[in-house]
Amino acid sequence: MKKLYVVLSVACACMTAGCDKKDILNTTAKDRIDAENFFNTATDLEVYTNGFYDMLPNTDVYLDDTYSDNIIPLIVDERVKGARVVPASSANTGWTWEHLRSINYFLQHYRKCPDEAAKLQFGGIARFFRAYFYYNKVKTFGDVPWYNKVLEADDPDLYKARDSRKLVMDSVLADINDAVASIPAAVQLNRVTKYTALLLKARICLFEGTFRKYHHLGDHEKFLAEAASAADELIASGAYTLYTAGGVNECYRDLFARTDQDATESILVRDYNPVYGRHGLSYLMTSPTAGVYGIPKDMINSYLMKDNSRFTDIPGYNTMEYYEEMQDRDPRLTQTTPGPEFTAYRETAREPVNLGITTTGYRVIKALTTRDQWGPVSSYNDIIIFRYAEALLVLAEAKAELGTLTQADLDRSINKLRQRVGMPGLDMAAANSHPDPYMEAMYPNIDQGPNKGVLLEIRRERRIEMFNEGLRWDDLMRWKEGKKLEKPMVGMYFPSLGAFDFNNDGQADVYLHDGDPSGAPPGTTSIINVNQKRLTNTTSGYFNPLYSTPRVFDESKDYFYPIPLEDLTLNKHLEQNPNW
Incomplete structure (x- = not known):
């Protein structure tokens, strides 16, 4: 290339x-x-x-979600906290x-x-x-x-x-x-x-x-049309299709982790290789001192069951332990974050559980490549800038917002994405007759018309399919859902301190303690002090990486950035954005 x-x-x-x-x-x-x-x-x-x-963009495509509600990094961005200020210079x-x-x-x-x-x-x-x-x-x-x-x-x-x-x-x-x-x-x-x-x-x-x-x-109809x-x-045009190599349990992960892209689904790509240069994405996903990326629980909860039923309809879904909540889910879940049988890309031995490299317990593995590329500036997997799947999502959303969406439109768009991972298709009538209350709470500002249910499902699909591809912040801004950033961003649930078996093999993988790790069973690979990695209820509950981070989204100003002071000084005809 x-x-x-x-x-x-x-x-x-x-x-x-x-x-x-x-x-x-x-x-x-x-x-x-x-x-x-x-x-x-x-x-x-x-x-x-x-x-x-x-x-x-270059690797920024796979970093922008860390400045949204999709990924909680070690250091939280100012726009997520609501702490942006008017800059002095441009x-x-x-x-x-x-x-x-x-x-x-x-x-x-x-x-x-x-x-x-x-x-x-x-x-x-x-x-x-x-x-x-x-x-x-x-x-x-x-x-x-x-x-x-x-x-x-x-x-x-x-x-x-x-x-x-x-x-x-x-x-x-x-x-x-x-x-x-x-x-x-x-x-x-x-x-x-x-x-x-x-x-x-x-x-x-x-x-x-x-x-x-x-x-x-x-005048929104013109642009949606x-x-x-x-x-x-x-x-x-038929010029592109979805990448399916490796089957339903591998293709989504492989699309991003492979070293070299092809033109099956990828439309525009930034090329990396050992000669032209490398990047550090895999390091950020695996280092305990760099990105320490974690996926919030509301994202994990959004993945459907493998049969297309809603995980959040299951009694007790929100206090399920890790092994149970990972069973029979949309295959993209365990191609985005490690499942119980997680192996490093192109390896066969199970990877040891390591919660020390994630803020929430749910690691990011989308675009995580082979182990030899996990060092600082060692990765050379290509970066996808535009891919065909986005067109499928745009078609469905634009038509749903216009009120012209049909089941045939879903079958050639959203349902192609679900088919890729072996899931049943989205049924428009069923979605509209029974909107998901979990998703309704996430997006209270959504169009309340007859397409509300299917719009919620399209937003679910978009967040899952395009996760970690730099679109989430813009989605929240265009939907006028900035207040979503104020909602709890917590991680994995633990009913107590003690030992936990993450892959159901009879061996403890994780041990939580409040200062004394001596009780950890032999072979435990992840020993966590909850005085450092906080739980919502001190000795039980959810990992709470933002426990000391206030978050405010000011609807009157935060949908836009402020104009730098030096430019307002140079150009007296410029006016600052409202309330900055």
Whole structure:
């Protein structure tokens, strides 16, 4: 595989070499590429647009859920605690604009190339990235200034006010539609193609449509219809399908843990290998001093039984011990967190239980690769940025929110995901006639219409299928469910201190004590002091990693980030987001 982020020519590298940390829109620096002598060939256009791929995430895709209610890390993020403050400068805030200047410079000059096919393709790629750029800006800050030209120091628009969300998102929709129409329909793991553009369009329009609906902004139907249309076009193309190698008990785990991706389900991938470079994801999942990631119990409870019945309908579900709660569940559960018979990837010997490397008792193993890659910066499994499964979820959700969903739509979307892991399909009539009260409590702001039950099931499916892929925070924000972050985030349940057999083999695996570990049976692999790893009731209850961490979500302001103070000072026409 080619590396996604191609090393650019010296000329292209010069494009940003003169930029310092200061916001590019607020400097007088000139672009280093001389348009008079560049943009003349298809190669010129390709080399320039290669630089845009730096905008895409790398391992951050598999880290963003640690800043939500999906994963509780050792150090809890400020936005989860409700402790964000207005930053002094724009560094590391998202309020940066250099990528936009680069895109607009390309769009200002690329038409001089005589190669019509190249202009169509790479012009479409530039608009793909401008749509991606502004989508991230709007979901972070709301209204933002829309710029479709290169700004110089004397341009009066440099210090203009923010444009309306409607204007910006209509412009984003125009850009992504142009990308879909212009970029060839090729299957390429490491390049933006028509299919990548279709999935980005589906993601953008689902976000915007549901945000408008649940935040009561109006005109949501247009974006939801566009989301459903884009997802439907991608599905109907037949270019991708779901990855099923290894069977129902292995395929989901293998999709993310394998070293090299293929184009079965993966649409756009960041390539890693021992030559091009490595990352540290597996280290964060296995080190007792690094990420120490833990999945909260409400996520574990959300997985259905293998027969599609609800785990949370079982009497006493919330005080089941580990071995019992892991039995006969959706196979994705034990491909996301270790089950009783957990083995390291591609090994056969049972892995010793180790609760010291997780905050909640439920470890994260999605994208955890072979043991030789567990060291610091030792992993080289590819990172999936866009995959086909998301299109199936978008189709179902967009149509359900519009009120046009049918059982046939579910059978070609959500039920394909369940079929992949050997589970029965979702029945729309049954879901709507008996909405899940556990899910209702999780999402009180959901549409209360006739599709409430199936919408709850689609949200369940989305959280499970797309877990640890960087979408959860955005989902809570667009559904106006920020208060979910205030609900208990606890872990595994223990009825008492003492010894526990996690795999039902007669041997203790875990021993909980309150200062004296001497009673641990021989061979116990995980000895936990509850004075350090707290339980909700001191000597019983749930692991409680956030026992001393207050969490507040302020509905009046926390759906957006604040604009940095230096930018408000530089541009008197900017206004701060409400209540910041």
